[in-house]
Amino acid sequence: MTRYWFGGTPADYTVTPGSGNVVLFAPGATLTCWNAQVGGTQYTDLRNAVGGAVTSVTSGDGVTGPAGATPRFQAPDEVLTLWIDGGTGTRYLMVTTDLPALLAGKISRAGDSMDGDLLLADDSPAASRDYVDARAGGAPSILVFGYGGIVSPRAGVERIYNDVGRPLTIGTVRASAGTGPAGQALIVDVHKNGTTVYTNQAARPTIAAGQQTGTGGTPDAPVWSPGEYLTVDVDQVGTTTPGSDLTVTIVAS
Structure with a gap:
């Protein structure tokens, strides 16, 4: 206080x-x-x-x-x-x-600029000190992995590191395809430092045959600590149509 x-x-x-x-x-x-x-x-x-x-x-x-x-x-x-x-x-x-110093501190935390109305104290959680410290900037991050062209099974090599200085929690993971799979589902998996976050493999993000998007269940290992990295594997593709132009989005907060 x-x-x-x-x-x-x-x-x-x-x-x-x-x-x-x-x-x-x-x-x-x-x-x-x-x-x-x-x-x-x-x-x-x-x-x-x-x-x-x-x-x-x-x-x-x-x-x-x-x-x-x-x-x-x-x-x-x-x-x-x-x-x-x-x-x-x-x-x-x-x-x-102390108002000038409070304003300067809030603007500094917003990257030295703020668009729209500037609210103080608890009027706006995005501008309050507690919220900014806890959330490292406010809204959840959406991480994107993209694979152009026809999709084939592959081990993920593209890495995204947690560099925000605090643990994040992995939430909803969505897989979307420009052309959906046919014959069987397209399934992806998220790995943290090389290990799946879905111990229950049935919860992996899945695009059902004939569909273009699908989400995964709740990750079994959702905590993403500073310095750890995520990769995305493609575990299964469609049999008659593999699917193409795949995008995987991961919500982390």
């Missing part, structure tokens, strides 16, 4: 109207923090600039700080905005001064 900083900027001053509505600094004002503009709940779990626990904030008195200046303080965990009340009956919105 993270506490974010508020106050301490040139705009953070307590003021009061003087003669002729001249704005004057209001030193020593007690400021309370709330989660809503009207009503709501007061935040009392605050920290001052040196980490001390406080329930409210006091603007500078001209001795310990500039007259009227709102000192830096921290809100409760994960609070990015709050409403501050100086006792006049009107609350004013304050936004964490």
Whole structure:
């Protein structure tokens, strides 16, 4: 959990109207923090600039700080905005001064650019720190193996390595053919470091005779660790028509 900083900027001053509505600094004002503009709940779990626990904030008195200046303080965990009340009956919105760093961090994690709306905190899992750390970029990866022309049984030699730095889970594997097999099914197998992920060979991805696509069952060894590689074998083709232009897609997340 993270506490974010508020106050301490040139705009953070307590003021009061003087003669002729001249704005004057209001030193020593007690400021309370709330989660809503009207009503709501007061935040009392605050920290001052040196980490001390406080329930409210006091603007500078001209001795310990500039007259009227709102000192830096921290809100409760994960609070990015709050409403501050100086006792006049009107609350004013304050936004964490850590916001620029938060934005920079999120944009950096998106490859230094983001298309569309940028959402913060938990508004968008694809932009949240926990989701990005856990998913290494968000959506599942789709790996593609392609074999042009007429298909024949073969051992896979083309390798795809897991270089994302964390274990991935192999999910749905789909085999598709531009021309489907006839006479019997076309069957493929996924190997991890040379060993099938389908201990139950009946679960291998299969294109039935007369069809152009089919998926496999749940892999028996789905965990794909960093540094391991995948290959795809063609175990069986059609007898009267082998099938051609085969594509195998593997979902890994």
